[in-house]
Amino acid sequence: MGRGWKGRGWQQAEAPSxxxxxxxxxxxxxxxxxxxxxxxxVDREEILIVGELPALTGEYADDAARAAAEDGRISRFxxxxxxxxxxxxxxxxxxxxxKVAWGAKLGGTTVHFTTLSxxxxxxxxxxxxxxxxxxxxxxxxxxxxxALAWAVRLVGEHADTWLTExxxxxxxxxxxxxxxxxxG
Numbered sequence: 001m002g003r004g005w006k007g008r009g010w011q012q013a014e015a016p017s018x019x020x021x022x023x024x025x026x027x028x029x030x031x032x033x034x035x036x037x038x039x040x041x042v043d044r045e046e047i048l049i050v051g052e053l054p055a056l057t058g059e060y061a062d063d064a065a066r067a068a069a070e071d072g073r074i075s076r077f078x079x080x081x082x083x084x085x086x087x088x089x090x091x092x093x094x095x096x097x098x099k100v101a102w103g104a105k106l107g108g109t110t111v112h113f114t115t116l117s118x119x120x121x122x123x124x125x126x127x128x129x130x131x132x133x134x135x136x137x138x139x140x141x142x143x144x145x146x147a148l149a150w151a152v153r154l155v156g157e158h159a160d161t162w163l164t165e166x167x168x169x170x171x172x173x174x175x176x177x178x179x180x181x182x183x184g
Contacts, residue, residue: 015044015096015097016095016096016097018042021040021042021092021096022037022040024095025038025040025049025088028088028091029051029088030084033077034051034053035051035052035054035055036051036052038050038051038052042096044098045098045099045116045118046099046101046115047096047098047099047100048101048103048112049100050102050103050104050105050110051103051105052104052105052106053074053077053106055106055107056069056070056073056106056107066107066108067107067109070107070109071111073106074104074106074109074111078102078113089102099116101114101115101116102114103115122148129144131147131151132147132148132151133147135147135150135151
C-alpha cells in the first residue's frame with residue numbers, strides 16, 4: 001500500500017478510516033456516562049476517549065481535598081464502567097483496527113486509564129544523543145527514551161498552531177493527489 005497523509009499520520013499500510021469514530025462512540029456510549037460529547041483522539045495505533053464526569057456537589061476545605069474527591073470519583077467511574085468499557089472497546093477495536101483507551105475529566109483532574117506506549121524507532125546522530133544524555137544527566141528524564149518523549153511533548157505544546165497548519169496542508173496534498181491521474 002502507498003504512503004500518504006490520511007488525517008491521522010503518514011502510514012505504510014491502510015488502516016480502516018476512523019473519521020466516523022466520534023459519531024460511532026456518540027451513538028454507542030451509554031447515556032449519562034459523560035456530561036457532553038467525549039473528546040476522541042485517533043492516531044495510527046490508538047483511539048482515546050476522554051469524557052467529562054458530572055460535577056461534584058460537596059464543599060471542600062481546600063484544593064487538595066477537592067482534587068482528592070475528583071480523583072476518587074474518577075476511580076469509581078473507572079471501576080463501575082469497566083465491563084461495559086471493555087465490551088465497547090472490543091467492538092471499536094474490531095471496527096477500527098486500533099486499540100481503545102479511556103480517560104475521564106472532572107474539575108481540574110484528568111486521568112487516562114490505559115493508554116499505549118508505542119516504541120518508535122529512530123536514528124540519532126551524536127549531537128541529538130548528547131541532548132538526550134544531558135536531560136538524563138540533569139535528572140529531567142530517567143532514560144533516553146523518556147527524554148525523547150519529554151522533548152516531543154514540549155515541541156507539541158509550543159508548536160500546536162504550526163502542527164495544525166501542517167496537518168491541514170498535508171490533508172490538502174492528499175486531496176489533490178486523489179484527484180490526479182492514477183499511475184499504478
